Amino acid sequence: MNRAIFTLIIGILFLSQQESKAQSWELGVFGGGIGYVGDLNPKNLFQLSNPAYGILVKRNIDPYWSIKLSILHGKIEAADSNSNNSAQILRNLSFFSPLTEISMQGEFNFFNYIPSMSRKKYSPYLFAGGSLALFNPKTRYQGEIVALNGLKTEGTFYRKYTIAIPYGAGIKYNIAGNWTLGAELGYRTAFTDHLDDVSGKYPKENVNGLSDRSEERVGVISPFREGYQRGDSKKRDTYFFSGFTLTYTFISSKCPPAF
Template identity: 30%
Template sequence: MKGKCTVLIVLLMGCLQFSFAQGRSEFGNRYINPFGVVSVTAGVGVAYYMGDLSDGINMKHLGLGPSFSLGGLYRLTEHISARGELRFYQVSADQKYSKNFQNNLSFKTFNPDINLGIQADLFSFNRQAPINPYLFGGAGMTLLNPKAKIDGEWVSLAPLTTEGVKYKRLPLVFTAGIGVSYKTTERLSLGVELCNNFLNSDYLDDVSTVYPNPDQLPNDLAIRLSDRAPEIGEQPRQPGFNRGSAKSKDSYLFLQVKASYMIGNRMQALERRKTRCPKF
């Protein structure tokens, strides 16, 4: 019986060692200092808008648009990396698909944003786990450029001050999300990432508070785009009538497929030189 227990313990220890060894890097069992390891990242997926012109998920019109990202990771510790990304996204909404269809407001926007933050991996760098979940958060800025279509043309709304308010075009954005990466080769990882981007603005869609007095608006085009109810036979909205709600600010969601390629650091470059075959 004692012999059987010994064999079982040896087998269990062997399984644990094999599981850990699966994640070892090209440098064998040697410890590699993670600080300064650089990876480049790229992502593609969809963006989803949450704001005044959406009142719940409408399967007839989700308003999804494309999203793209290019960035990098700079390893700080076994589990923590600094990350930065330049991202582009398109979102849209149309009230004819919502419970406030009578207001007839709509928008579309294609915006860039830049984001810096921290990523925390579940498994350590030197373990090189095949599957590695992570959390991340950060802050950045985005350029607001909402547009609406009228008379067959797309018109930029921000310069028209459709609510009689000149709002900031470069608001702060706070990002939080979750992801998982799968190591396909020693240097390349693929994965999926979901993140929510919280704007410090309620004007991603050019809608926030109430209908203004038409006399406050700069021209006839601004008046038409401020109140679009008459286009569908509704009565013009009275000044002060709710156009949106300033109780909560706008946000946009990304779901992306991500790729990460590890460039490495100076120490790893030296290690690779040592392992190259000699020239004859």
């Protein structure tokens, strides 16, 4: 987390040194929820896992375009036991993972928007960019919390960080003076299929009893063998943030009146 904050500060200093006609800076906070879509939750695109929070800084280039740097944090999780799919229930896997995201995004306002200066007090907006996500999938097993990454539950190694592509939409409203309240939903396509430690096929051996957990269910004899598909056919997991932002805009003297 300290490394993430350092990266954000460097990004802010870099932007502040650029010669630009940018009209303002924004500083703010994010509060809401985080969700996950992947092998253990393949269909529910709006299911939130846990609360999420973060900080952000934005350089407004003009009333329509801006560049945003942010750090967001939350915990994703899912369990086959919560599924309505009989095959998932039999598989009986589960995970949770802290997730910290460092992101740079471009943002486009549909309307001319400068807090306290624009005629319109609100604007819908779109955003997209690039992110670095840090994660560490774990599970609960026999009363203990077990980190899954080093166990190679599918016989393969993966890194605990990934590049992701954020994209989404929101709406912002000038609630008073230079204060803006926003609501947004943003998905992240991760360049990994291991946010949940589930991706490929069952290995030859049941690593620490965590590769195949179907027999933990009373009366079940595992039907899964080496080479059977353990995850779904998709090659990338997805996570998302949904919530509210509260920002304060520092308006430059260079900024002309907006209409």
